[in-house]
Amino acid sequence: MTDSIRTTAMNVPHAPNATNATRSHDDTASHGDRLSSNLTTFAAAVASFLAGMDVLIVNVALPTIAAELGGDMAVQQWVVDGYTLLFAALLLLAGSLTDRFGAKRLFLAGATLFGAASLFCSFAWSMAALVAGRCLLGVASALILPASMALINEANPNPRRRSWALALWGAGGASASAVGPLLGGLLTPIHWSLVFAINVPFCLMILAVAHWIKPSPNRAIRFDWLGQALSLIGLTALVAGIIEVGSIGFAAPVTLALLAAGLIALVAFLLSQKKVAAPMMPLNLFRVRGMQVALQIGFIMIFNWYGMVFICTMFLQNELHMSPFAAGLVFVPSAFVTIIGNLAGGQIINARGSKFSITLGLAIMIVGFLIEFLTPAPIPVWVIATGLSIVGFGAAITTPSAAGVVLKSVDSAQAGIASAMFNTFRQVGGAIGVAVFGVIATFLPSLTLALRSVFIASAILLAYVLVFELLRWRDC
Template identity: 85%
Template sequence: MSVSSVSKLSSNLTTAAAAVASFLAGMDVLIVNVALPSIAKELGGDMAVQQWVVDGYTLLFAALLLLAGSLADQFGAKRIFIIGAALFGAASLFCTFAWSMMALVAGRCILGIASALLLPASMSLINEASPNPRYRAWALALWGAGGASASAVGPLLGGLLTPIHWSLVFAVNVPFCLMILAVAPHIAASPKRATKFDWIGQVLALIGLSTLVAGIIQVGSAGITAPATLALLIIGLGALVAFGYSQAKVAYPMMPLSLFHVRGMQVALQIGFIMIFNWYGMVFICTMFLQNELHMKPFAAGLVFVPSAFVTIFGNLLGGRIVTARGSKFSITLGLAIMIAGFLFEFLTPQPIPVWIIATGLSVVGFGAAITTPAAAGVVLKSVDAAQAGIASAMFNTFRQVGGAIGVAVFGVVATFLPSLDLALRAVFLASALLLAYVLVFELLRWKDAAIAAVAAESVA
């Protein structure tokens, strides 16, 4: 076999392994939602504990993304990628045989750490294995499709496996991890770079996010005036304030505060946070509603999410064309408006909410999100210098994942204070529409301010 053939084979295998990793990281957020009622029946646990089964994963995933990206640069993306895949497989086996809810939550936290190692390293590997820009674009599209397809496969696979036994929603990860490890010897070695990292900021961010989310969840189970709740909220907010202060003082901040003054970053970060805040929180409550209130079987509940996933994949493909033809402002405005319409459509339906309304509304919201997300990501890259593109992209993805963790916590608390899951789901739909309306107004005003500033600058010149 010629050198070029070997290189092409290595590049294709690297892309395939990276796409599988992207699929795994996305699937593990959603596959567990369908299984939660069955898990709770066997292992016990109230709403708060079930929230931690989801948030144990998303929170560690979000909080460690920036650290994992730095580790991939310092020790080589291939090494971190292999460690992430091995840890993901081991944590999946641990969850498979979990003997209690606390053990399962611990396993989910380890899975979140593994995902944080996998995802940035997988993207770096594609960049290293694809020197040709055209091939790199195709490889990144395949990598993105892995994550997007997880939205369809996750709930559906969860619905198929849960009736056999809930543990299979974790065991199914193991063959994928073995596939990645089998391909690993064919992945080219990664370069190592000397990098500086903000360890103080990482520790403060992890403490702050973990205790804040724990405090929010405690509001639902113990009340906001309980000493434990107040302590967690105070520690969380205090640590996040200290984190913000440290970012202004350290030499190499993990989240440079200067980027928050950039108009495009302000818009994109709010869009990323609120969109995933709404989506993860809604999926969590919606799954509970379908199985606990409508008494649907896990497989049937999983099917409700499938149309939205396929619509989302189509929307991703269309979104790129809309950005190219009409620009980011038009795409973001259109996408947010579609999402608001989808949430209001679901909120205004008669009680109880019919299943077909939920499936249709989810599809409308997913379509709007698919148009908005590529445009918002593009705004991030256009708003900063090339030297800051990596950290800006990491901030965008971190805000998205943090939004998801807090969304599950907040909407789970809302559900505990309302008399029915139908009302809780309606509250989620209304709150989501209002939050997106705020983002839409903010986005339009920021672009208006930028246009006025540009006109003023031209008149002075």
Template identity: 85%
Template structure:
């Protein structure tokens, strides 16, 4: 192996991981702006549109822990490349979807692919960058990919939807090909002989899917409907059984001992609440801009342009802040900025101007961009290197579960409140309060090692 090839390997692994992080984050939100157009073409009410989003996030969330175990057992590189290939194939399927049911199926396949690539991408960064300073910078790039995608996704959706809504899925294919082209320059990953927790995986998949289905059906058929109650009860029961099983099986997919680590407690709460807020906010924002303000898809996408640039800058700056001041300072700063952004939007009198939404998204995105790589770094530093894959999967599972539940919860709120303006204001207030809770927990109960 030449020295040039060897020196390029960490760069290739970091670049591939950052692109994958961008893809996984973008595909959650790029579809939001296109939903009204897709519904007009293929049909579907609010509940069906929620499933186009949550079909992706649910499978993404429910399979992340299994994917983390697969990454540890078969090697992060192999799992990562299989996920990238599946992502490209599923994107092509969605591009040519002929019905809403087919589109939801394709979105579920995309969720499976994202579950494979995301924990493996973090493991690749960990393997390729053993130096802590270099790893912090690589994680900042990885975080920049995911966080900027959250802002770029709606923008690209707005740009591509007027051409045809299918392009919001077709655009994934070149990115997948780029990842696969980097494969020869990524070093082989170690394999670890671990067992799979099939009982836990089955219970988690059933519990999360049925619970979110129940939440969505609250807005569709009502909380008191027998079908809604059955879904909620079965979902909760399955999740309770999942937690019980994790204390009894020989090889748990979610080792409960990791929850006793304060750094993991902070990171998991941050991951869940940040994405709960962000996905819910973007879902309601795009509905508000198009259905209440009657903006076109392109104009609605432009509202997210400032936050896209601010988020990218925040992630790149976040790596320097972590290196100079540590993860605790970065997390405190990022959460505080996000709270200010949500309160700024909430306290603005109705009707909420478009520029306020754009400014608030930018402030929140900047804070999230500083917080995300710091929280990811806390996960990797808090556990034994042998558990990096499963710990990364837990972190990303909590993020995606938060996103799926955020879309479901705020979608239900939108169906019961008198207007989307009221729904948006409720999102802003709830988000500020939840982040304030995490900030207090982080300041009072965790000290960086």
């Protein structure tokens, strides 16, 4: 069966037979099954919230952490990218491990490591120790995120329930993007270590419902250790090289060596995927139009969002001299809007399909970025808050749709690796976004100009994805 036929067969929630199957399944499902499904979805949404929050909660605390532990712009970028980089680089391996050992095992192992690494970060005695702890958090997030998507797929076999579950999962991640800076602003004045310690209760919450999560199937698959090594080396060197452009300059030998090593390793990684028996990134998935759309959306959306939040928090505190708490309050409206948008997103998908939902979400995000870009200087704080809310609402509609496209584009045997590819592209986009926009902020004369550059660049990139989606993909 071809990928296009498989996609068509899996996306039939509106057909009469699918509707009857939906009602039949809902009628015959036992109370225990429904409880297990609901708690599994809840745990997956909490995990999605944690993974998203930990990228951005630290941004507001960075000036305070740097004042106590030391560190210039490059070191502060590593506090963020130490997490996102390991997160991104290990997602594909985690996807394979999810398929091999079962989503439940990987999910619970990741939650346990996440809690332990959070405690380590909260007691960090130096920037080096903090970066190391953030790397451990990245490993833990890589374990839980693809497993959480796979668990949703297993716990919600009905397409309509799965759409709703994915909306809740997306609400966790998207709301965390807004809640993270707010919590960072609330906790940093007490002590910066609390922005990491706050993770522990959420991890305990996940482990508390582990009993109700049904065991996951496992499959005998081989691991692509060569591909994992090449991707890790390539991504680390490339992001390090981008960061060092802002720290020591593009022409510096170290910068050039890192960039060259990163590109060479990534090219070698792609070549290796054509030859190994069990590739960690099956290249045939790139031929599926739905996957093409979802992967581009995942990369560019998080590239824009992480880069914007990083520069925005720097702008609010360093240029406008706002306190961490006041800077965190700027993100409050978007926190509520993203939650509403994700819950509405599930309804829009069921009513109008993924293509309509993605088109609407991308268009809303472009409008939000353009409003902020076109506002005359100095940019008022209320405009920043409004723009963040508009962008967040569009992203909240788009994210569950893109995640659903990923699951519909592959069969269940590839759900783990496909989810890992989607989330890898998202986190790679986030790591590169922080690195690129951090470099832009270093070279531009003011953070105001850097923020404007983020706005217009983000609008242009999203416009490209929108055109690609409209012209080259049909929601079958």
